Amino acid sequence: MTLADNTGWLTRTPGTDPAADFVDRAPAHEVTWTDPVTGATGHLVVHTLVGGIATGGTRMRAGCTRSEVADLARGMATKTAAFGLPVGGAKGGVDFDPKDPRAFGVLTRFFAAMRPWLDARWVTAEDLGVTQQRIDAAFAEVGLGQSFHAAISRAPQPEAALARVHAGLEVLADGLPLGDVIGGYGVAQACLGAARAFGWEVERTRVAIQGVGTMGGGAAWYLHEAGAKVVAVADAAGTLVDRRGLDVPALLELRDEYGEIDRTRVPAHVQQLSREAILSLEAEVFVPAAISYAIREDNVHEVAAKVVVEAANAATTWGAEDALTARGVPVVPDFIANAGAAAWAWWLLQGQVGTDPQDSFRRLATEMQSKVAVLAERWTQDGTPMRDTGFALASTNLHLLEGVEIVIP
Template identity: 65%
Template sequence: MTTTMERGFGAGPDDREAGNREPLLRMTWTDPVTGAHGYLVVHTSVSGMSTGGTRMRAGCTMSEVEDLARGMAAKTAVFDLPVGGAKGGIDFDPKDPRAVGVLERFCQAMRPWLDTHWVTAEDLGVPQHLLDEVFGRLGLQQSYHAAIGRSADPERTLRRVHDALNAPVPGGFLLGDVVGGYGVAQACIGTMHAQGWVPSETTVAIQGVGTMGGGAAWYLHEAGVRVIAVADALGTLYCADGVDVPALLALRDGYGEIDRSRVPPSVQQWPVGAVIGVAADIFVPAAISYAITTDNVDQVVAKVVIEAANAATTPEAEAVLTGRGIPVVPDFVANSGAVAWAWWVLLGHVGVDPDDSFLRLRTEMLAKVAILLERWVLYGAAPRRTAWELVAAHHSASVPADPLAVQVLTIP
């Protein structure tokens, strides 16, 4: 195993956009068995702690992980969480039979950070149950280990986290698997309210049917919204009258792909990229980063884009959309429900009752999206700019003198 590490100290807390600030740390790891590269980027640290998921995909780069860590720093700030932002990434195919071994060796190499400074969770290609299995084999019990270890009663906090993640919700799902998608659905509903649209008359197209996209589709369907298209790695499924979301989600395999042999004939099957051009009121990219670029932005005909995937729209493409009058609700607001909820659970702000979690997330997401869309409607202010202003207003802790110093963080 080899690692390389860089540290940097960026601009101060008055920087409105975290994108103008250098990360605290960039680390590159090389797997001694497969030669795969892994990355850890710590963008900000609060009380010596940062949070952000670990993803695995072929082609993952340091630049990608750095963008995602920057987004995590914004998410924790906009929800006023007592933690900084980080991200892990591994350049490896999660379908490769060696993938679990690569993930375990990566976590072992990151052990000094995972022990006390970095709280990680599921992300693209790395489901939470697999991550927790790896942590268990490493003697760390659960991927929130670093935060749990700081609590007054670690065993009680671990039980609360475990029970909350595994709390059953309607549809046969677990709360930890769908809470992020629920937050995205609320971002969509908040947008409808701001635009004066009736949910039952609003159409949505969703790229991705994993935990985020699938959860969003489920809860939009439950709210009476017409989901007219969903897309996975195999293609786009479209029905002008609305797809049967529960039925299609029930056809997913372990990789989040829908069994095409069982899709009803009323649903049209289009190419993968066709979902971007679906004439829906709202388009939700919920699968991959950089889904909307200058190469395909002209295909977007939706009235609003809501980013459920991290860094779903490149800056250049977003500028084009904004110029065309299409607002983009940024990822660090729309898909931040999962990280906000995880820390509410850790801090004891919510318990194991899903209704309490849904109520808090719904209340906070609707309020934040209302601010973004109100300023867009009244003044033409891009939602991302307004969101960065929320970050500046709520990011009470910037880069401390010693970014790894363990300061007071109370976890009951």
């Protein structure tokens, strides 16, 4: 079987809409759960199963809804298909404050209730409000070895597959676990791919990033390392701006466990603005890397960047994206830009990358930049929204993948 590459895959039947494979398709399965202790509500939405399995993180935030989880599951299904991964898409979400001291107990009980799915069909990982360390601790509480359990259990020698995964997860890159930074690295590569596709010198490419957690902070780090000018970052406390370029490594050192920067230690020359100011700052690239629906119909007019690269899932409402498209501002969709962690995890599961982080970085950089280049080419040639081109790639791959049995060596 040959999956779609980056040049010859726009071959769907004339008159069909590739987006319909994801947007109009009803979820394959849904489960709603109520915590017997706190009354918190949790949801599992499995959008697609490929080879009988799906992957997607678990998030926790106050106000998390079923529709949000369903949107994210659809995005995950699109993401895995776009990167040709032999797995469907799902998402878990719990409506509870992750800072509440009862949060770990809620997460553990949610996983215990989802045990039938986690045993055989759902591979999960960190997401908004839930670190991978907390995921793994909760899995240990319910008697599961690792959050990749559903895939690992399919291997002919599960112990060997688990050992390989553990070895990969223990790899350090720039002093941090590779799994914690690979997603942000992928976002940085999407930004660099856009800059190169549109003919901007990397050193003169200004980037504004909303969110400095795992994804936003990683993107900021690797963009800074590549020579791009990160002129603004925003967290829950506000926006920090230096139009000459922020000292990203120094600022990231000031983060607390919730991804907020200690304002008492921010250099005096760094301008401090409101949290919402990040939208209206002039930059070549704006990276929403914090919450879903950060760009909406009511604030899209404030966006001043030339390109939006979605690091957060569902960062832009479709109405807002239509408005940006009409203004000539392309959006690199989340299911392309933030797919790095999901792609890397699956490459690790299948033994396609190992313990040399540079192998993982090189593969992700090549795949991410080549995909963004094609999206940018179609946008430049005929104004095709990048999301539409991405849907066409994902749709072609999904039809090639359906019915394929997953193989874990």
